Amino acid sequence: MTTLRTGLVIRTDAKVCHVEVEGRVVQAAPRGILFDGEQKNPVAVGDQVEVDLETQPASLERVLPRRNTLSRIASSHDPREQVLAANIDQLFVVASVANPKFSSNRTDRIIAACTWQHIPVALVLNKIDLADPEDTDAIRATYAGIPIDVIETCAVDGRGLDELRRRMEGLTSVFYGSSGAGKSTLLNGLQPGLKLKVGKISRYWDQGKHTTSYSQIHSMDFGARVIDTPGIRVFRPFGVPQENLRDLFTEFARYQARCRFSACSHDHEPECAVFDAVERGEISSARYASYVEMLDEMRAQRPDGEEDEGEE
Ligand SMILES: Nc1nc2c(ncn2[C@@H]2O[C@H](COP(=O)(O)OP(=O)(O)O)[C@@H](O)[C@H]2O)c(=O)[nH]1
Ligand SMILES: [Mg+2]
Ligand SMILES: [Zn+2]
Incomplete structure (x- = not known):
């Protein structure tokens, strides 16, 4: 009789998962049968799993039920679910105002995914x-109005790190953002000694060089876990029915009852109160543009877009 032990997946590679079990990290190979499901990756960072340590290599036998998942459509050629992380308490969208330039589209996509999964989300600038400062204020105003908390940080001089630590204590957080936004530098700043590799900004692309190609959980001495995710160019939330997308842009809610059609999609119908609010400047036009792009993508059911930055 083998005894199965429960552990936490802290990293997944192509063939093997790194599992923290009874205070140490073991490499375990997922059983073949786990790959028979609908998901592209049956095991994700953050999963609680059962492992058999008596086989060589250790065998990952079972994934325990998940509390939530951060999932996207794998790619424009692969409609399957790709789970980026499981069982998370909150997500920080890490972005910069400049270098690289702030992208509302990228930000709004991940916010929509978190809203769908009821994962609390905050924006780290x-x-x-x-x-x-004018650009910062404009971004802050847009997101504060949703409402989403905005935390300003400077990973090189330490500004804002205390607030971030306070918010992370005791929880498992995901850091999500473009490559080059400063996620690794922030994590190193939050816990000196972590020594994560930091990328140089490539001038040619005016964008960070890719240095993190897989998600990984780091345990912080101040009592927090954080999942560092690779830069992903296009996040298409998985499993969201088209008619539910509008509810993931929560600032539409107070207007949409006044649309002429109750099932208004807010992009072509007459007498649309949401569209009117965009025209009056009460709803951010950048947020509205993100919504329309995601909606068009769902309607086409053949999402276009660039590929990932990382190979995952
Ligand atoms: N000026 C400035 N540079 C930063 C800051 N945070 C990170 N960087 C730089 O931005 C580049 C990319 O950082 P990195 O942590 O690798 O980004 P990641 O791809 O999100 O992990 C590096 O050259 C960092 O030194 C910051 O707050 N201010
Ligand atoms: Mg990094
Ligand atoms: Zn409408």
Whole structure:
């Protein structure tokens, strides 16, 4: 009789998972049968799993039920669910105002995914030292109005890190953002000694060089776990029915009862109260543009877009 032990998946590679079990990290190979399901990756970072340590290598036998998942459509050629992380308490969208330039589209996609899964989300505006204060204020105003908390940080001088630590204590958080936004530098700043590799900004693309190609959980001495995710160019939330997308842009809610059609999709119908609010400047036009792009993508059911930055 073998005894199965329960552990936490802290990293997944192509063939093997790194599992924290009874205070140490073992490499375990998922059983073949786990790959028979609908998901592209049956095991994700953050999963609680059962492992058999008596086989060589250790065998990952079972994934325990998940509390939530951060899932996207794998790619434009693969409609399956790709789970980026499981069992998470909150997500921080890490972005910079400039270098690289802030992208509302990228931000709004991940916010929609978190809203769908009821995962609390906050926006970290890093590299505040490089930002034009007017641009920062505009972004803050847009997201504060949703409402989403905005935390300004500078990973190189330490500004905002105490607040971030306070918010992370006792929880498992995901850091999500473009490559080059400063996620690794922030994590190193939050816990000196972590020594994560930091990428140089490539001038040619004006974008960070890719240095993190898989998700990984780091345990912080101040009592927090954080999942560092690779840069993903296009996040298409998995499993969201088209008619539910509008509810993931929560600032539409107070207007949409006044649309002429109760099932208004807010993009072509007459007498649309949401569209009117965009025209009056009460709803951010950048947020509205993100919504329309995601809606078009769902309607086409053949999502276009660029590929990932990382190979995962
Ligand atoms: N000026 C400035 N540079 C930063 C800041 N945070 C990170 N960087 C730089 O931005 C580049 C990319 O950082 P990195 O942590 O690798 O980004 P990641 O891809 O999100 O992990 C590196 O050259 C960092 O030194 C910041 O707050 N201010
Ligand atoms: Mg990184
Ligand atoms: Zn409408």
